[in-house]
Structure formats: C-alpha cells, structure tokens
Amino acid sequence: MSVKRYSSMEYDNFEDLLFGHSKYPVKTGLDLEIGAGYTTAEINYAPRPNAAENQATLVNEYERITRDIMERMVQVGFPSVVLETEHVQQMTHNPEWGADIANAQKAIMEDYHDEYGIKCALRHTVGDVRGDREKIDLRGDAYSRILESFDQVASSGADMLSIESLGGKEVFDHAILRNDMRGVIFSVGILGALDVEYIWQDICNIAKKNKVVPAGDTACAQANTAMFVAGGLLDFKLSHSMASVVRAISASRSLAAYEAGAIGPGKDCGYENNIIKAITGYPISQEGKGSTCAHSDLMGNMSMQCCDLWSNESVEYRGDFGGTTVQCWGETLSYDCSMMNTALEAGVGKTLRDVLMVSDRYRDPQAFILSYDNAYRIGEVITAHPDDLYLRAKEAGMKACELIESGSAGFLELSKFEKATINKAWNDLKSLDENKESFICNCLDTYSSEVDTFNTSNYGL
C-alpha cells in the first residue's frame, strides 16, 4: 500500500467534532458501526499473571473474561460493546495462541449476538515484541512474528487490528529525561513516524486480505511515558507543559498509520486522537475517568468530548465487590456511553460535549491543548506541511507552546516553573535546524553516540 499524506482537515470546523459521530464511520464485527451516531464501551483487560502458564490456561482465562463482559452487558441492557484484547507477550510470540484466543472470544460474542442481538466487535492489539534484552530490532525476525500474529488473529475472529508501536522509544527515553526538545522531535516526529508508516503498510495489507479493519496506533511509548512521568499536579517530575508539547508532536507520529491506510478507531490510550479525528474524520477510542483502574490523568471528563469508543485502558481480571473487574468497569463505561447517547438522541450532544470539555480545560496544559478547538488548531499546522515529517512535528510542538502561552493570559493558570518550561521549549524549537536533511544528519551524529540501543537501520536511515 502507498502512503497518502494529509494536506487538509477532513473536518471544516472544530464545532463539528462530537462524540459518537465521525465523518467516516467504521462498520465492523457483528452489526457494529463505530462513529455512526452513538458511542460504545470498549472494555480492555489483562489476564491474571498465573493464567499465562500455558496455552490452555490462557484461552480459558479469556473465555471467562469474554463471557463475563457479554453477560453483564445484556444484564444491564446495553446495546453494543467492543472488547479489546491486548496481547500478553506469549500470544504474539506464539501466533497460534493469539489465534486460538481470538477464535474462542469471537465464538462467545457470536452466541450473545445470536441470542440477544447485541452489537459487538473484537479488537486484537498485537504486542510489539521487537525489542529484547540486547537490542531493538524493528525489521528483523520479531517483526515477521508480529505480522504472522496479525494474520492469524485476523483470520481467527479479530475484527479490528491495532498495535502500540515502539519506534523511536530508545531515543525518546533518553531525550525526555534531559528536557531535550531536539531529541523529542527526532524520536517522535521522525523515527516514530517512519516506523509507524513502515509497519502500518503491512498491517493494512493483512487487514485487507482478511477483510478486517486496520484500526490504528498510539504514541503510548512516547507521549504517555511523558504524561505518566509528569504525573499529578503535585508530582514534580516532569513539566506538564513539556508533556503537552510531546503530545502535540505525537499526533504527527500517530497520523502516519492513517496515511498508510488505517481507518480507525485509533487506540484508546492515544490522547492525541482528538487531533487525529479532526484531521482524518475517522472514529477514535479514548480513555479517561473510566480508566482510573489503570492510571490517573488530568482530563478524565474531557477525553469523552469526541470519543466514539470509550475505554478503561486495562484492568487485571479478578473478583471485585460488584462482580469481576471487567464487569464492573464495563458497566461504568457503558453507563457513560448511555449518557452520551441519550444526549445525542435528545439533541443536546454538543452541550454535553462542552460541559465535559470545559470541566477539564483549565485543569492542566495537557488538557488545554487537547480541548477540541485547540486539538483542531494543532491538526491544521500538521496538515499545512504534508510532505515534511520534520516540519509538521516541529510546527505541532510550536503550536502547543503558542496555545499554552495564549491560554495563560486567560483562565489557564501556569506556575512559574511551567511558564519557564514552555518558554524554553518554544525557544528550543525555534532554534532547531531549518530543514529536515540537516536536522536528521545532526541528530544521527548525536544520538548514535549517546544512545547505545539506537540503530539507524531500524528506520531505513
């Protein structure tokens, strides 16, 4: 498949961005249509650690998980549900394990669909196992195993294919701990985008062959690392403004999957998906207040603003007072979706969207730049430079700085530290090389010597 760059926004106006509605809905699974006027819960889970002992125990664990979820959905009257199985390593390393699990899950979902008519679909997110103890080998044997895993799950019941790709992580980890904006642009905007583009061309071919959906990627390994290190308001680990700039840049990386043929819904943990939806018109999955089982964040309501699937990120399967964890969190997510769907039916969807957005808009710079109006503005600068991965990543970062700076003149309060950080990030970005070629050349010199796991051949450089 060829790569087609976005040079314009699929949405004409940020006011048109709304949960449950996407410009290009995705039909998938058993009668489900994502982004076609309603939202659906996407429930994500991790098996209990001892369940991965062998293939049979793991298949059995996922059968229990699937049955529990489907049963709770019909018990409480929810019309649709998506299950996301994020592979534990054994499932990707042994593609037949993943295939068996997809097959077992889908059989249960089909039973419930047949009996109750509940609309449902299964996403499998294959593990990115391209790194090991000694090195990161993005295009070697492990890559072939990933593709084999995609092919097997796609032919065995998975309706949507995703991955949380690793590309650029080795340089990003080095850069983010040193406030090195040049390294951030290089790792996320260049290396990450090159890897996403490479892997998604192959995933899209596999999806086409198996007639399933190439859904999308996430910059989890970069932007979420920054977000988690930044932590809460009183965690003085990483500037939240810096994490915001990384998030904006990461949209350029995640967009590469769609430019290679992905059609959504993008992965839940891609908080940059608001920007992606504005650019591509494809539906997105998001997580927020329903994913506190996995982590805290500073935009728990706001991330519902444009979601099409509403996710809990991940929860370990075990018993809780209200049932198993997948039942409890699935029910919470589905009630949120019920609220959004009711608002849509009543014609007050945009009012609810704005309430959700404004309740977090000023909580943190990260939330501020992802508010749908600002997300749209970041999308505009990315699409203004369609043929230059470097320039579009740099401009996305600079737009985030500009938005935070202008926001701080209003209700977005910044500490002295955050103000200093955003000024430094902005100046660092302004002082970067003029063109992509010299930027890449200089970065190759620097990071080849500073990061021992960085191998240029992983990126075709």
Add this chain to the structure above:
Amino acid sequence: MIDINPKNTLIRYNILVESDMAPEEMAEKLYPTDPHIRQIAKAVFEGDEDEVVAALQNTIDSGVDPLSLINDALMAGMEVVSTLYDYGLLYLPDVIISAQAMIEGIEYCKEQSKQVHESKGKIISYVVEGDIHDIGKKIVTVLLRANGYEVIDLGKDVPVEEVVAAVKKEKPIMLSGTALMTTTMHAFKDVNSRLLASDINVPVVCGGGAVTQDFISDYDLGVYCEEAADVPKIADSILQGLDIRKLRDTFHKH
C-alpha cells in the same frame, strides 16, 4: 462553545503551594561556603559537566585530595539538588542532568587519585524477565549512582537465574527491580524464592507500572517503592540498619 471561569470548579494546588523563591535562590543558601567547594557544588547543581571537571581541577591543583572532593563537594552539590527536588523546586530532568554531571566528576576524581574510592554500597538493578520497559530502571540507576552507590546494572528482561547469580557474586546491600506489566511481575516471586532457598536475605526493592504494595508485601524479601526518588533513601536506611520489616513500615505508604 461553552467557557467558564474555573475558579469554583477546580483548584490548581501546584500553584497554591508554589514557593516564591526560585530554585537558584534557594540553592545559593544551601551551597557549602568554601569558595572552591562551592564552585564544584554549584556546577553539579547546574548540571554543567565541563564546569564540574574544571572546578575539580582547580581545587585539586590547590592541593586538595581528589577523593575527598567526592563527598565534600560533588555529593554536597547533589545534596542541594535532592533537597530542592524534595521541596518540589526541581524536576526529574534537573536531577538527572545534575546526576550525570556528578558521575562525570566522580570518574574524574578517581582518575586523579592513586587510591581506591569506596562507594557507600553495592546495589543490583534490573528489569524483570519478559519486560523491556526500562525508563524507570534508568532513573533509579542514575539516582543511586548520584547518591554514592555502586550500581551493577543488569539491564532489562533479565532471567531470574542471572539475578540470583549476580546477587551471589556481588553480595549487594539490596536489589532494585522494576516491572511495567502484570504478566511479568511474577518474576519477583521467583527471585524471592530462589534467594530464600539460598539463605540470602537481601531486600528486593520493587516498583513500576503494574506493581502494587499488596503484591510485593506477599514476598518475604519484598519492599515496595512507589517513587524512584525513594530508592536512594531506602538504600541509606539499609546502611542505617533498618531490616525489611522496618523498611516496609517506613516506605510502604498505603
């Protein structure tokens, strides 16, 4: 689009508690007074590796023992950084950058001295088998080295046998292990069992993404650590004689 003044709906506590004093101003009050030592400590604070070495060279040229500068100047500078980090005036990248400068300084002092420098203690750090997420381990390793510990860094995705063999060989005061995923963290249990089977009672300090205090508390040698910055404090506590029960009393927060 709706917009409101959020003053009645949220409180930015970070701004509420922000100090009026800039970190540089606070640091000025904490540096050692001797001009040579102060220059070295300040260079560590500023994370300027070249300036650290230049300031060390000046001081050594004036007749000061290079090894004494590790504790008296480099560690003093890092102590200022740690103090300001604890106060919330510095952020993790500031600490990492200062720590790198300090580690450069330590190496320089060692090169300049004919005597052997004794570290505060030996610690093994690793990421559990099956897990390649190592940013947490990298942070912990830098912080430990900056606090004067010798760190045997086994890397990521480290088999249990290798961890146990390293403990037998190196005899560390503690292990620092990290795991991101629930599916890999059971390797802590295997390390715990294998060490106990060999009558080794070294604390295994565990942290990272999916790891919880409840999970780690189930293992005799386990000490849960939520914050990377606490790891050097745990090591200091071990040197002060705290056993695993007392470490848990002190560092288990939930």
